[in-house]
Amino acid sequence: MNTSTDTRPPRSGYWADAGVFLWSWLRSPGKTGAVLPSSSYLAAAMSEVLTGYEKPTVAELGPGTGALTAGIQQRLAGNGRHVAVELNGEFAERLALRFPQVEVVNDSAADLVRLLTERGVGKVDAVVSGLPFAAFPVGLQTAVLDAVAAAVCPDGGVFTTFNYVGAYSMPAAKRFRALLAERFAEITISRPVMRNLPPAHVLTARRVRV
Numbered sequence: 233m234n235t236s237t238d239t240r241p242p243r244s245g246y247w248a249d250a251g252v253f254l255w256s257w258l259r260s261p262g263k264t265g266a267v268l269p270s271s272s273y274l275a276a277a278m279s280e281v282l283t284g285y286e287k288p289t290v291a292e293l294g295p296g297t298g299a300l301t302a303g304i305q306q307r308l309a310g311n312g313r314h315v316a317v318e319l320n321g322e323f324a325e326r327l328a329l330r331f332p333q334v335e336v337v338n339d340s341a342a343d344l345v346r347l348l349t350e351r352g353v354g355k356v357d358a359v360v361s362g363l364p365f366a367a368f369p370v371g372l373q374t375a376v377l378d379a380v381a382a383a384v385c386p387d388g389g390v391f392t393t394f395n396y397v398g399a400y401s402m403p404a405a406k407r408f409r410a411l412l413a414e415r416f417a418e419i420t421i422s423r424p425v426m427r428n429l430p431p432a433h434v435l436t437a438r439r440v441r442v
């Protein structure tokens with residue numbers, strides 16, 4: 233963690249964030265899971281799942297430098313509640329300074345239920361994930377998806393994540409989608425969002441299997 237007493241928000245913007253992100257990827261490629269942050273186009277496409285909720289409670293997983301966080305905040309427009317769970321301490325610290333209205337938690341998404349309970353949150357309306365599921369071993373994919381299924385409202389709740397087009401057919405990505413289908417009865421996969429590096433499909437899952 234940074235021990236500096238400077239509490240000014242860090243410099244942000246796509247390319248400033250990209251530098252921080254690339255540095256994190258070089259140090260820990262498996263955990264960072266991408267070379268560049270998501271684009272505002274992918275963030276907008278994923279945040280569409282929040283349409284129709286008046287004051288939703290949103291859990292964001294793996295917010296990184298805040299690309300999806302910004303999209304979610306734009307959609308919330310001052311309403312609802314937004315808890316963001318980020319494993320990387322440096323990202324979590326930057327995020328908390330940049331988005332004081334977001335409850336940033338420096339911990340693992342696998343512990344989502346406990347983290348929400350500690351904050352007095354029961355079920356959430358939406359889980360928006362930027363986690364690199366295709367880079368996760370099966371144990372972590374399962375643990376996070378179990379936590380998501382337990383945290384999201386069984387009927388009206390929604391879970392969204394993305395799959396990079398190039399990684400879509402990888403065994404770990406296929407396994408992730410199979411695990412997702414075991415837990416949610418309704419899954420939609422978007423056409424690729426091309427204005428993202430690399431292009432990505434948005435996966436949206438509803439109706440938790442109980």
Ligand SMILES: C[S@@+](CC[C@H](N)C(=O)[O-])C[C@H]1O[C@@H](n2cnc3c(N)ncnc32)[C@H](O)[C@@H]1O
Pocket residue numbers: 263264265266268269270293294295296297298299300317318319320323339340341342361362363364
């Ligand atoms: C592919 S990046 C996506 C970042 C951002 N959401 C975006 O779309 O630009 C994945 C993020 O997930 C974080 N992460 C990896 N494993 C995690 C875990 N178990 N719990 C929470 N965050 C995790 C990484 O530190 C990284 O910030």
